[in-house]
Amino acid sequence: MAVNLKQLAELLGLSQTTVSRALNGYPEVNAETRRRVLDAVRTTGYRPNRAAQRLATGKAYSIGLVMPIASGIDSDIHFGEFLAGLAEEALKHDFHFVLNPSAPDDEEATFRRLAASGNVDAVFLAYMRRNDPRIPILKSLSIPFVVHGRSIGGPRDYPFLDVDNTRAFYDAAKLLLQLGHHRIALINGPEYLAFSLRRKKGLMLALEEWGLHHDEALVHHSVMTDEYGYRSMQSFLQRPDPPTAVLCSSTVLALGVVRAINQAGLGIGRDISVIAHDDVLPMLKPENFSVPLTTTRSSLRAAGARIATRLIASILNRGDYPQQELWRAELVVRASTGSAPGR
Amino acid sequence: MAVNLKQLAELLGLSQTTVSRALNGYPEVNAETRRRVLDAVRTTGYRPNRAAQRLATGKAYSIGLVMPIASGIDSDIHFGEFLAGLAEEALKHDFHFVLNPSAPDDEEATFRRLAASGNVDAVFLAYMRRNDPRIPILKSLSIPFVVHGRSIGGPRDYPFLDVDNTRAFYDAAKLLLQLGHHRIALINGPEYLAFSLRRKKGLMLALEEWGLHHDEALVHHSVMTDEYGYRSMQSFLQRPDPPTAVLCSSTVLALGVVRAINQAGLGIGRDISVIAHDDVLPMLKPENFSVPLTTTRSSLRAAGARIATRLIASILNRGDYPQQELWRAELVVRASTGSAPGR
């Protein structure tokens, strides 16, 4: 059943050279011939042998992945979702993964090992921090990479895909301001992560524009779990002047937030408005919340798939993708946002 | 810097054949010669080219992984932890992964594709269900595999690594019974998973042995998140005859359980005893709970690593590992367990 190049070539009465070239899009092959080849591929189900290609080209046809482990719940549900997107796309192109579980303080060594092994053509990077040290490292190792997110500070001269987090939270905050909210809290991701900083900045920009003072006490940073969402919200509610609206960096956080609000006997969208960033986790849909959640939406899985696409295209140097992309998150208004109470 | 076989052979004044054989443990090579070869490998840092090996041997040197996604929070923190162990070990042996994100209802097709692709030598399998259909499928595809956990029902003639969950929860329940508890609740994983069923069975065995009736209302099945732990515990506490002890299938569940107990103003280990199964998640240590948690401990990461070891050994047919392993979880008694109240 499984044919190889040689057999395919014989079948077509062509040389392996020509068939190979036809398949790899080289110009020196007649259009009609190429069509015949492609047809034959379809009927025979020919699939090039990756091992042979690896040997002949020196390419690895696989991408490196540093998997955050240990301290911090980074290796959380968000990572899995992202990974799913990456993997799905990689599978289509028959690319493998080299998964490198690594503690944050060991990442440099991990990258060096990875680059030296020659086992990967490119590397994927996420959880960007401010002045992220990994970027210069990867540059110096001269191994292609694409970053999810982007660093804060330092030159912005590397390939990335990021969501415009500043904008997303600016938009969300603005909606709340227009609804008359003045005290807006933020339950954010870990402070050392760039996206957290940008989201906070988004909120602050909106407040500033509105001529409002920003209260640092209304911003919490933590791991993005249900648990912390609950605790943060509880502590906000215990203040003498609780916020009338809250922004959450994840629907996972929102889960806890909602619980705390319910428990306090308050009404979501009435007494307190809630907006969460929605990474489109399949198991946590904002529309399924008891009070459907207003969100800033941007699919994490889609981002994973897109990065895989770009990574693979650059390895095969096919296709032409922008090196830097900033996705705009969509503000989806649902029932969890309403006018500020007493207005 | 990087030498290849040919250069290494020249350097040693040997043929490639001999060097190759020395490295791969063939008998027809002099002990002294082998030592010289191994020495040379060390000094030159020779690493065989995987692509060439793949081509020559037809082996893929990679293992297939079906990554549970979509509905159900299966793709949770536990999976990540397991994966980390697997990856760590794979890395040591320069094995790659083929990650197949797949919805449960699509798994069969996924396996077929995987097996047909010839891209993997073996497959890893987890989240066993009762009469799990994937086992016969994989057998019929005649691709080596190792299962984490084991099915319930059907022949037990496949390679697996499992924790003796029945035993673990039997042990835990017995401890509670000895402490005088009679009403023991169980907050378990999803009902369709084999390990959940076994854990329940462990509890029931202990109760039975103690001559106690088992109350079905005291067993909850759900996704293992903080959230559900909290809800379950709350509902238990609202009963007219609340349990005096509770078993949790994960420390993640215990997180919610602890919160519910605290909130009810009850004392852990005094009013209510808690035992959780500890998968040794680095970010959730039972000793760090406000009241240190009594647990049945078995490292998920270690299990991942062990399965990788076995998978790889079987692919390389090196080493001799048991085909079926049943690990015993260790009962670690801490402060969350105490005598039943009023005794």
Added chain:
DNA sequence: GGAATCCTCCAAAGCGCTTTGGATACCTGT
């Protein structure tokens, strides 16, 4: 009409390893 150019295609040489099918020398036992 002959040289210069294209357009297509091909033979063959690798890529770096494993493995087959012997060689060669050294021991056996008789």
Added chain:
DNA sequence: ACAGGTATCCAAAGCGCTTTGGAGGATTCC
């Protein structure tokens, strides 16, 4: 001393692909 082992080693043939360096014919240009 000789047939038959035994222990070591080697040359060479792949594995299935890419890529170099042409070849052959058709076309174009003066």
